[in-house]
Amino acid sequence: LAVSPEECASSKTSSIRPENGEILHLHLVSDPGSKAIAEGIVGTWQQKGALKLSFHDPAHLTETLFPIVKPMQEKFSAGKNAYYGDSIFFLSVGMHKIFPADTKHVVQLDCDLKFRSDIRELFDMFDEFEPKNVIGIAQEQQPVYRHTFWQYRNEHKGTKVGEPPPNGQPGFNSGVLLLDLDKMRASDLYNSLLNGTVVRTMSEEFHFKGHLGDQDYFTLLSFRYPELFHVLPCTWNRQLCIWWKDKGYQEVFDLYHHCAGEVNIYHGNCNTPIPDR
Numbered sequence: 053l054a055v056s057p058e059e060c061a062s063s064k065t066s067s068i069r070p071e072n073g074e075i076l077h078l079h080l081v082s083d084p085g086s087k088a089i090a091e092g093i094v095g096t097w098q099q100k101g102a103l104k105l106s107f108h109d110p111a112h113l114t115e116t117l118f119p120i121v122k123p124m125q126e127k128f129s130a131g132k133n134a135y136y137g138d139s140i141f142f143l144s145v146g147m148h149k150i151f152p153a154d155t156k157h158v159v160q161l162d163c164d165l166k167f168r169s170d171i172r173e174l175f176d177m178f179d180e181f182e183p184k185n186v187i188g189i190a191q192e193q194q195p196v197y198r199h200t201f202w203q204y205r206n207e208h209k210g211t212k213v214g215e216p217p218p219n220g221q222p223g224f225n226s227g228v229l230l231l232d233l234d235k236m237r238a239s240d241l242y243n244s245l246l247n248g249t250v251v252r253t254m255s256e257e258f259h260f261k262g263h264l265g266d267q268d269y270f271t272l273l274s275f276r277y278p279e280l281f282h283v284l285p286c287t288w289n290r291q292l293c294i295w296w297k298d299k300g301y302q303e304v305f306d307l308y309h310h311c312a313g314e315v316n317i318y319h320g321n322c323n324t325p326i327p328d329r
Contacts, residue, residue, distance in 0.1 A: 076171070077104045079158070081140065084109065113150070114139040120146035123248035127255045128268035141265030144187075144229050146246070148236035160229040162319065166326045169316040174288065177230055185282040186239050188230030189270060190289035193309050194296040196264075197223035197271055203259040213258070213275055216307035221275060226267035227319045228289040230282070242280055245273060286311035293322035 076097075080090055087107055097103035118125075121142035129141070144160050151158070159174050177188055198205070198214035205214050212221045236242055244250070254272055255261065262268030274281055290311055297305045320326040 073101075074172070075102060075104055077106065079106045079108060081108045081110055081113065081143070110138075110140050113143060116150050117142060117146055120149055120246060123246075123251040124266075124269045127251055127260075128262035128265055142269070144226065144231055144266045145269055147231055148233040151233060153237075156232070156234045158229075158231040158233060160226075160231060162227040162321075164320040164323075164326075165227060166318040166320070167316070168314075168318065173316070174228070174230065177282070177284065177288075178232060181232060181235070181282045182279070184239070184241075184279040186232050186235040186242050186280050187270065188232075188282040188284050189224045189226060189267075190228060190284040190286055191217055192223040192225045192267070192271070193286065193291040193311065194293060195222070195301045195304060195308050196296060197221075198301070198304070198308075199296070199299075200262065201258060201260060207259075216304065221278075222308055223271035224267050224274060224281070225289055225291055225319070225321075226265070226270065227291065227321060228284065228317060229266075230284070239280070241277065245277070285313065285316075287313045288316045289319050290315045290317060291319045291321050292324040292326065293320075294324075295322050 078094065080086075082090065084107075090107075091098075091105065094103055094105055098105060117139040121139050124142050124145060125139060147158060147160070157175065157178050159171070181188065195214070195216070198216075201214045205211055212219065214220070214222065216222055251269075254276065258272060258275065260268075260272060262272075270281070291309075294305070294309065297309075318326045
């Protein structure tokens with residue numbers, strides 16, 4: 053959502069390697085004027101029958117989403133005019149309520165990504181979900197939540213909240229999301245948490261006012277209900293941003309940012325250049 057439609061479409065189609073007649077259904081959230089651009093980029097794959105393309109108007113989605121995500125929007129954005137202030141940045145939270153019932157699994161991706169592996173491998177990870185997992189998401193790779201939960205951490209010495217991996221709870225980054233819509237629809241626990249009272253109570257308990265949209269909500273939920281989440285390997289959302297490194301966290305930064313292994317997806321968050329290789 054953060055970059056132009058042509059960059060978004062091209063970054064995703066580069067990972068398409070269809071096998072055995074598989075069809076990838078690509079949903080693009082973009083304004084109507086971008087439709088021709090995206091269709092031009094993915095036209096080859098459509099002609100091969102390897103890709104189905106659907107467009108979703110942000111204005112329509114926002115109108116549909118707002119009643120569902122209003123409580124989160126009030127607590128996890130910096131205001132209606134802020135970058136993450138629009139309901140569209142909470143699409144993942146309520147997608148199970150607005151997408152057709154025959155849509156069972158969705159991989160939701162930011163546009164500032166570069167794939168180095170087949171996207172089929174992401175879909176295969178749905179098979180790794182435990183029975184109560186409804187969402188797959190990678191951990192945040194900066195001390196963002198060490199900072200934003202400072203008051204709770206100060207009042208609860210020894211807490212794992214905001215601590216780095218492998219034993220801490222560093223929070224999540226929503227640049228790559230696996231949404232099991234069937235499980236989200238069926239989970240009484242998850243749906244009970246889409247509630248203004250619950251959101252306000254948890255926010256007050258943790259002294260938390262976020263500004264990063266859906267990932268703030270998922271992070272907060274994970275501190276009480278970790279069973280809802282399947283944690284993706286860091287290599288499937290290798291975040292390149294180092295904004296927090298020189299903001300007083302030099303000594304601990306690498307504890308959050310370290311990610312061993314061959315990178316599957318680069319995430320150029322906060323406009324960080326992505327390596328060619």
